[in-house]
Amino acid sequence: MDYEIKSAAPETKAGLAGDDAQQVYDALMRTFEDYKAENDARLKAIEGGRGDVVAEEKLARIDAALDSQQRRLDDLALKAARPQLAAERLPAAEQREHKSAFESYVRSGDATALRRIETKALSVGSAPDGGYLVPTELERSISSRLATISPIRALASVREISGGVYKKPYTIAGPATGWVGETDPRPQTASPSFDALSFPAMELYAMPAATANLLDDAAVNLDDWLAGEIDQVFAEQEGLAFVSGDGANKPKGFLAVPTVANGAWSWGHLGTIATGVSAGFASSAPADVLIDLIYALRPGYRPNATFVMNRRTQAAIRKFKDSSGAYIWQPPVTAGGRASLAGFPLADAEDMPDIAANSLSIAFGDFRRGYLIVDRQGIRVLRDPYSAKPYVLFYTTKRVGGGVQDFDAIKLVKFGVG
The missing domain is CATH 1.10.287 (Helix Hairpins)
Structure with missing residues (x-):
C-alpha cells in the first residue's frame, strides 16, 4: 500500500x-x-x-x-457540530427584529434599526464607536465552533461574565478540626483562610474584509460568512493563549504557570514528572513516565482526565507498548471519537511544544476542574467602509480570559533529567 x-x-x-x-x-x-x-x-x-x-x-x-x-x-x-440554534436572551420576535436590523447594518451600513432596538433594550446594541452586538444565533454559532476547534476550550470550564474581571475565591486553609469525647469541652477552632484568583477578560479581535458585490448579493448568508471568517482565527489565537499565553493582554496559559517537581508540589505551581533524559524518552521502558504521570494525579481528578499534546509528540508515543505488548496509543473507538492513550482520551493541541530539552510537551489532567475560561457577554462588530476602500472592513471583537483555577488538577511531563 x-x-x-x-x-x-x-x-x-x-x-x-x-x-x-x-x-x-x-x-x-x-x-x-x-x-x-x-x-x-x-x-x-x-x-x-x-x-x-x-x-x-x-x-x-x-x-x-x-x-x-x-x-x-x-x-x-x-x-x-454546528448546532441547531435557538435564541435565549430575547423573545423570538425581538430576536428576528435584531437579526434583520443587524443584516441591514452589515450590508449597507444602515444602523437606524439597531439604534432603535438599542433604545428599547440597552443590552442589545452599543454605541456606534464600539460597534453592535451580533445576533444571539450568530454568537452561539461562533462559540460552538470555537469549542470544537480549540481543544482546550472544549476541555476546560467556560463561564460567561458581564463584567471585566471574574474573581474566584478559594480556601488556603480550612477550619481546624479534632477528635473529642462525648463530654469533653470543645475548644474554639481556627477560622478558614480565603484568597481569590482573578481572571480578567482581554480583547481579541479580527477584521475580515468584504467586497461591495458580496454585500449586495442577497443569496449570501452574511451570518455564515462572518462566522466562517472569524471563528478559525479566534480559535487559533485562543488555543495558543490557553496553552502558553503570558497573561499580558491575553489569557494566561497553563504552561506559563510556575512548575515544580511533583514530589515538591505546592499551590500556585504545576507538578512535573521528568523523563530522565534531555529532549527525549528513556531508552528502556519509555512508556513508564506516562504511567507515572497518570498516577501523579489524585484519584478524584483521574476519571475525567485527558492527555494533551501535539501530533508530533503523538508520533513518538505511538510506537510504545505496555508490559503485555499492547500498543498504549489506540485510534478512536467510533468515527466521531478521540484517540486514547493508556485508556485515557487524547486531545490534539498543536500549540503544545515539540519535544526538546526541558520542554513541557505532554499535559495530563482534569481540565474542566483545572482551567477556567471566562467569556464576556457579546461579540461586537463595527462596520468600517473607509479605511481600505473599495473593501468594507468588519472590526469584530470579543473579550475572553483564562487561567488555571486548580493547580492540583493538571500535571506535566518534563523532557529533562529532573
Missing part, C-alpha cells in the same frame, strides 16, 4: 471520497493495523541487529497517513 500523503482522500467528480466519516474512520483503523505490523517488524529487525532505513521511512509514511486521517475525522466532526 502506498502511503505517500498527497491529500486526505482521493478526489472524485462528486467531491472528496473521504467525506463520509465512517469511510475515513475505517481507513484509519486499517492504517493503524498496518502501522502495528510494520512497527513490530521494525522492532524485530532491530533486536536482530538488522535496522533498516527503508523500514523507518515506510513507518514514517504510515504515521503521517494516520495523522492525516485523524485530522480529516476532526474536520468532519467540526462540520457535524
Whole structure:
C-alpha cells in the first residue's frame, strides 16, 4: 500500500471520497493495523541487529497517513457540530427584529434599526464607536465552533461574565478540626483562610474584509460568512493563549504557570514528572513516565482526565507498548471519537511544544476542574467602509480570559533529567 500523503482522500467528480466519516474512520483503523505490523517488524529487525532505513521511512509514511486521517475525522466532526440554534436572551420576535436590523447594518451600513432596538433594550446594541452586538444565533454559532476547534476550550470550564474581571475565591486553609469525647469541652477552632484568583477578560479581535458585490448579493448568508471568517482565527489565537499565553493582554496559559517537581508540589505551581533524559524518552521502558504521570494525579481528578499534546509528540508515543505488548496509543473507538492513550482520551493541541530539552510537551489532567475560561457577554462588530476602500472592513471583537483555577488538577511531563 502506498502511503505517500498527497491529500486526505482521493478526489472524485462528486467531491472528496473521504467525506463520509465512517469511510475515513475505517481507513484509519486499517492504517493503524498496518502501522502495528510494520512497527513490530521494525522492532524485530532491530533486536536482530538488522535496522533498516527503508523500514523507518515506510513507518514514517504510515504515521503521517494516520495523522492525516485523524485530522480529516476532526474536520468532519467540526462540520457535524454546528448546532441547531435557538435564541435565549430575547423573545423570538425581538430576536428576528435584531437579526434583520443587524443584516441591514452589515450590508449597507444602515444602523437606524439597531439604534432603535438599542433604545428599547440597552443590552442589545452599543454605541456606534464600539460597534453592535451580533445576533444571539450568530454568537452561539461562533462559540460552538470555537469549542470544537480549540481543544482546550472544549476541555476546560467556560463561564460567561458581564463584567471585566471574574474573581474566584478559594480556601488556603480550612477550619481546624479534632477528635473529642462525648463530654469533653470543645475548644474554639481556627477560622478558614480565603484568597481569590482573578481572571480578567482581554480583547481579541479580527477584521475580515468584504467586497461591495458580496454585500449586495442577497443569496449570501452574511451570518455564515462572518462566522466562517472569524471563528478559525479566534480559535487559533485562543488555543495558543490557553496553552502558553503570558497573561499580558491575553489569557494566561497553563504552561506559563510556575512548575515544580511533583514530589515538591505546592499551590500556585504545576507538578512535573521528568523523563530522565534531555529532549527525549528513556531508552528502556519509555512508556513508564506516562504511567507515572497518570498516577501523579489524585484519584478524584483521574476519571475525567485527558492527555494533551501535539501530533508530533503523538508520533513518538505511538510506537510504545505496555508490559503485555499492547500498543498504549489506540485510534478512536467510533468515527466521531478521540484517540486514547493508556485508556485515557487524547486531545490534539498543536500549540503544545515539540519535544526538546526541558520542554513541557505532554499535559495530563482534569481540565474542566483545572482551567477556567471566562467569556464576556457579546461579540461586537463595527462596520468600517473607509479605511481600505473599495473593501468594507468588519472590526469584530470579543473579550475572553483564562487561567488555571486548580493547580492540583493538571500535571506535566518534563523532557529533562529532573
